[in-house]
Amino acid sequence: MTDEPVLISTDDSGVRTFTLNRPGALNSLTTAMKVLIRDGLHAAAADTDVRAVVVRGTGRGFCAGQDIDEMLDVRQAGGLSNTVEEHYNPIVRAIVDMPKPVIAGINGTAAGAGLSIALACDVRISAASAKFTTAFAGIGLSCDTGISWTLPRLIGRAAALDLLLRPRPIGADRALELGLVNDVVSDDEFDDALAELAAGLAAGPTLALASIKRAVNHAQTSTLDDALEFEKAKMDFTGATEDHRTAIEAFVDKTKPTFAGR
Numbered sequence: 468m469t470d471e472p473v474l475i476s477t478d479d480s481g482v483r484t485f486t487l488n489r490p491g492a493l494n495s496l497t498t499a500m501k502v503l504i505r506d507g508l509h510a511a512a513a514d515t516d517v518r519a520v521v522v523r524g525t526g527r528g529f530c531a532g533q534d535i536d537e538m539l540d541v542r543q544a545g546g547l548s549n550t551v552e553e554h555y556n557p558i559v560r561a562i563v564d565m566p567k568p569v570i571a572g573i574n575g576t577a578a579g580a581g582l583s584i585a586l587a588c589d590v591r592i593s594a595a596s597a598k599f600t601t602a603f604a605g606i607g608l609s610c611d612t613g614i615s616w617t618l619p620r621l622i623g624r625a626a627a628l629d630l631l632l633r634p635r636p637i638g639a640d641r642a643l644e645l646g647l648v649n650d651v652v653s654d655d656e657f658d659d660a661l662a663e664l665a666a667g668l669a670a671g672p673t674l675a676l677a678s679i680k681r682a683v684n685h686a687q688t689s690t691l692d693d694a695l696e697f698e699k700a701k702m703d704f705t706g707a708t709e710d711h712r713t714a715i716e717a718f719v720d721k722t723k724p725t726f727a728g729r
């Protein structure tokens with residue numbers, strides 16, 4: 468295994484995978500890693516050959532959030548960290564605005580901004596041994612990387628505040644019960660299940676999936692009337708795509724459509 472802190476690869480089905488690779492520190496995020504993730508996500512958004520994105524970790528961590536050693540170095544040098552503005556916020560924006568599905572493959576511990584990044588993704592699949600903790604208040608910090616927006620929407624305000632005000636590790640089964648993750652699979656099955664999920668989404672009608680994602684995100688902060696208008700525009704757009712035409716022809720022919728993502 469290389470010692471690059473973030474491994475970025477693309478497979479034949481158009482799945483681009485970001486593998487956080489600092490397993491000795493549970494893949495906690497250094498500046499170099501945050502820049503690679505932020506810039507890599509922007510590149511994935513612009514690349515039409517990429518049809519789904521996966522974020523995962525190596526070892527027993529998904530991501531333990533900000534690298535605390537680096538945070539201390541900045542503070543001890545008398546500096547103020549501007550990483551929220553420069554890195555974390557753009558990473559969340561890039562995931563939420565990504566015009567294709569983004570999957571968090573939660574292979575292990577997700578803490579602090581690592582959990583926030585997982586929650587910003589569209590689909591979360593977890594290994595049975597993974598642990599989840601908000602962590603922020605444990606080191607005397609408020610919360611960031613979008614978790615104040617995503618967590619209450621996923622699990623409700625009361626449960627979100629409980630996890631944020633009393634940070635402690637919870638297991639994957641509890642995370643599933645709460646609605647923090649979509650699926651939990653055994654550690655042995657995790658890599659295959661993640662690959663199957665990502666390949667399935669990458670083989671989908673990419674423009675329709677992007678439109679559905681945008682419509683759902685738009686509706687989080689809109690009125691019903693706005694949502695109906697937005698949906699209509701997206702239906703008009705996807706109704707003119709090649710993938711829609713292909714799917715209608717396949718339906719009539721009683722075959723399975725192969726989506727080109729156009």
Ligand code: T3D
Pocket residue numbers: 491492493495496531532533534535536538548549550551576577578579580581600602603605606608611636
């Ligand atoms: O301005 C700004 O910078 C603000 C940005 C903030 C964003 C944030 O993410 S704040 C939250 C930061 N993260 C944390 O506070 C989590 C800290 N980690 C933990 O609480 C625990 O490690 C876990 C509960 C996540 C897991 O516990 P456990 O017992 O499974 O593992 P461990 O033994 O604590 O950790 C294993 C190693 O990873 C250990 O190193 P060692 O002793 O084996 O050499 C540990 O120090 C290291 N590690 C874990 N998390 C971090 C870390 N090293 C640096 N930074 C970390 N965040």
